[in-house]
Amino acid sequence: MSYDEVREVDEAVAAALEGERERQNDTLAMIASENHVSEAVLEAQGSELTNKYAEGYPGERYYGGCEFADEVETLAIERAKALWGAEHVNVQPHSGSSANLGVYLAVLEPGDKILSLDLTHGGHLSHGHQANFAGQLFDVEHYEVDAETGYLDYEGIREQAEEFEPDIVVSGFSAYPREVEWERIQAAADAVDAYHMADIAHITGLVAADVHSSPVGVADFVTGSTHKTIRAGRGGIIMCREEYADAVDSAVFPGAQGGPLMHNIAGKAVGFEEALQPEFEEYAEQVVENAEVLAETLQGHGFSLVSGGTDTHLVLADLRESHPDTTGGDAEEALEEVGIVLNANTVPGETRSAFNPSGIRAGTPCLTTRGFGPEEIEIVGDCIAKVVDNVGDEEVYAEVSETVDELCAEYPVYG
Ligand SMILES: Cc1ncc(COP(=O)(O)O)c(C=O)c1O
Structure with missing residues (x-):
């Protein structure tokens, strides 16, 4: 990408964009939540779809002129279903955090209880930290990893769930280096009749490629970011069983967001297509x-x-x-x-x-x-x-x- 057009109107931003490209070329990015998307994803994200309002969902929009928006969003959804095997997919969340907000809004009321991993043990802000909407809206208790081994303590999570009686148990982490046994967390949620949201933000790509076990079909809701291991550009995604489809869709729009970022959804569609290839x-x-x-x-x-x-x-x-x-x-x-x-x-x-x-x-x-x-x-x-x-x-x-x-x-x- 040359940034010639940007330079014509704004030398300062063009210089910063070039600086960023050079920085990515000239340094070793080891932030675990980052990736470098392909030129194809970059192009899709920079497309004219940034101009398009497409509130609603494919075939049911509140605006005219959505035929190509519909096409792109449908492709993103179908490819996501093929990658992760989910019954229902919503590709509109602006980010992983927005995806989590969508799930909370779909099934929780303010004051409901969340049980999630402590931030200092590898959890995420949107799992209920006080500084985040999730901590402010809900009653949150955290579990921790085993102090000796650094592994999740599944028995401990179950005991804590039985004591705290959460409405939702959140799994999926920001800094947990080990494979997660989703069924064991599901068992803790089942024991108290709670929902289970598995946030696979970091490992979306590993799960899609089957190098990490999948919570799809185990947890009620699976959320993620699309710019991490799946390498499909900045954004979020929610997957769930068909029974929750309407609740999730209306929680994302109109519940939490207005117009979807259609250019980013195009990036997701292209990145997902890349991820469906054997090389991924x-x-x-x-x-x-x-x-x-x-x-x-x-x-x-x-x-x-x-x-x-x-x-x-x-x-x-x-x-x-x-x-x-x-x-x-x-x-x-x-x-x-x-x-x-x-x-x-x-x-x-x-x-x-x-x-x-x-x-x-x-x-x-x-x-x-x-x-x-x-x-x-x-x-x-x-x-x-x-x-x-x-x-x-x-x-x-x-x-x-x-x-x-x-x-x-x-x-x-x-x-
Ligand atoms: C487990 C987990 N969930 C959610 C997020 C938030 O994703 P986003 O930055 O797309 O909002 C992150 C970010 O790294 C994360 O690690």
Whole structure:
């Protein structure tokens, strides 16, 4: 993309857009929730559909001229059904958080009870944090991962559900590196006749490619973001059984949103088509293998990982034992200096603050998209260890920056 048209009217924004493209090409994106979409998805998202009002759903719009909007949205829905096997799909949520809001509005009343994973243990704001609408509207209690193992404590969740009697149990996480046993969470919800919403925002792509078990057909509602492992551009999605279709659809529109972002829905349709190709399965398998290699490499350098490893696209390192004087924030900042972009993250049993926590979270979706395999990931793991072991050492930074530059040049993202 040249941004020539933008430059004609706005040099400042054109420069920032070019800067961002260069930044993505010239650094290693390891934020576990990010990905690099294809040029095809970018083009669809930048299409004239941004101009179109299409309130309502395909075939039932409140505006005229919706024939192409209908076509695109129907394709996105059909492809999503093929990818995840859901009975009903709504592709209109503007984001993963909006998808969760849609489900809450569909089945809960203000003051109803949510049981979800604590944010510092890997949960998400929209699962009921006080600073979020979910925490403000609902009565929320959190479960935690097992302090010793870092794994979900399914028995504990069930016991807590029996005591708290939630209206909905929320599963699906932002920083949980292990495979989730959806049936066991469903059993906890069933025990108290609660709904179960599985938020697969991070692992949409892994579930679609069958490299992670699926909650579709298990949980009442499955929500997600479409810009993470599924690589279909920014947005959200809700899947459910047919029996909840009307409640979900009217909760999203007119309940929570007005006109759908049709250009983003076009991006979803294109990204889903890409994900239906056999190469996507290879991609998702590689994402997980790369995360395993990253985990082993970091452990080889003495890093302690929450749960002792990973089954997914991410690793969560707890720096407290291996690097007691280095916070997650220190590590994030030092790594950004050498062109490795990841985020500081809270860890189970956090003893510092959410603003400067004790861990770092690193994911492999972006690096795998740009073509990295185990060999390159091992080099990246070595680089991370070298920097975190030597925070503040400019000589080390210069040396690692050179390696990062070489990797970026060898595997460009956008031309
Ligand atoms: C588990 C989970 N749910 C929801 C979201 C929110 O997604 P979005 O940023 O699309 O609102 C995230 C974001 O990372 C997440 O990790």
